[in-house]
Amino acid sequence: MGGKLTYPRDEIPADKTFIVTGGNTGVGYQTAKGIAKLGGRVIIACRSEERATQALEKMQKEHREEVKQERQTQDEAAKKANPPPAATKDTPKPPATGDKDTTGEGSGDKDTAEASATKDTGDASAEGQTTEAKEENEPIASADKEDSPPPEDDAADDVQPLKVEFMKLDLASLASTMEFINAYKAKGYPLHVLICNAGLGLVPFQKTDDGFELQFQVNYLSHFLMTLHLLPLLRESDPNSRIINLTSIVHTSGTFDLKNMQGELSYDRIKFYGNSKVYQIMNMYALNRRLKDSGISIFSVHPGYVDSEFSRGSADSKLHSFVESVSQVLHIKRNVEDGAMTSLVAALDTSYDGRSALYLKDCKVANASALARNTEKQEQLWDYSLDCIKDHITEDLLKDLHLPVPAAKDDTPTTDEAKGEAETKPETPNKSEEPTSTQDEAKSKSEEEVESKPEEKTESKEEVEESKADEDDKSKVEEVESKPEEDIEAKPEAESESKVDEKEEEKKEESEDQSPTDEGGDTKTDEEEVKSEEVKGDEDKGQEDGEGE
Known part of the structure; x- marks a missing residue:
């Protein structure tokens, strides 16, 4: 991509629909605006309707002003490319004062009349004549004004508004997440790109009403739940639909410990933020394996260190203050426009069609951490995550998505089932088939022991025989x-x-x-x-x- 970050600006079909969580501020705002300006329909999903309404009004106003500025720039460029014709040599020049008349008849009489009028009426009359001449010219000037282009404000009235709308979503609540999912499906919209942008970081320890650590649920778990439920729409809408998760370079500090997923043993703001971000990348790889050949691409995106409201809940953090100071000294902080560039590349760049499970940084592919690429840990996280949202998903949903349904602990499939069902259905449940085999071995073992024992072992044989007759x-x-x-x-x-x-x-x-x-x-x-x-x-x-x- 070179030094300057950029993204494709090809026109987007009017029916192509995008969801941007947290699209009311920061990187999400610029991502939503960039897509909408190219013609796409954008759903801004966030918690506060008031802040979303303000953001939408601001976005529409900025769009009108930017279109007006673009038109002025185009007009100026056109004028430079096609300048007005220069004056020709044949254009007559007005005679200079005191020169003799060279124009022909009546010129001498006119000079005599003007001199006489000036002598008879004096300077005041001359001024009055000048005033009358100005008044006579005013209607002509007015007529010219009617033919001139409308004022700049009126010129922007024909600007088509952006197709953006608000839908309520509180990622700190699984119930609210489900309400958003159902409301979106009820609209009947297609879905081509899901951008999981919303997040928070460096907040003090707190748990949601669902019982999960706040960063874990907002940054990762609720987005995972939303993704599963919206996969059918992504499959139906486009052969190159996409899922984009906003992660962070801080994922490299993340850890995976099933005993401390929710801060049961310890909690550190930056560590748990990093955990939530590495989970996003791990889940990308795990989901991609399950969606092979589905036509859906999944990307994880690092926007860079951006000057936004992201860390507004961490003002009391000493680490946050330190990072802010260093970023100002080193000039590494990006504005939100540049911060949205990599998200827009992941969402719009057709060169990524057919590619998936990529980590993008600075608008290009980069390497995620070793933990993020650990397949065994990815599968453990997948199972743990499904267990966390088990009350909000069904086996039918997973089957419809062709995703494996987690097996019950006591319901281990038999060898015959793995091969495709036995010729006749067993009379006993699958879970009891293995104990039946153990029972036969136990009986055989007991009989062999009894037969090999001398007289003192007779009682053991009798007990086995009695058990065979009365106990199953x-x-x-x-x-x-x-x-x-x-x-x-x-x-x-x-x-x-x-x-x-x-x-x-x-x-x-x-x-x-x-x-x-x-x-x-x-x-x-x-x-x-x-x-x-x-x-x-x-x-x-x-x-x-x-x-x-």
């Missing part, structure tokens, strides 16, 4: 599979006696199956020996299961 849910299988050691040690003697009765009943069933091992174990011991061996066996089983865990 996972929790009871696990209870059989991994019985805690302390439960076994705390069993009273009455429980052991109950197990002896169960064993004798089992003896009859196993006698029918002709199981030599179980029969041998039962015939060789009396009731007291069985009791002591079973308790011992339970203790061994509990220790082995505990080690296996």
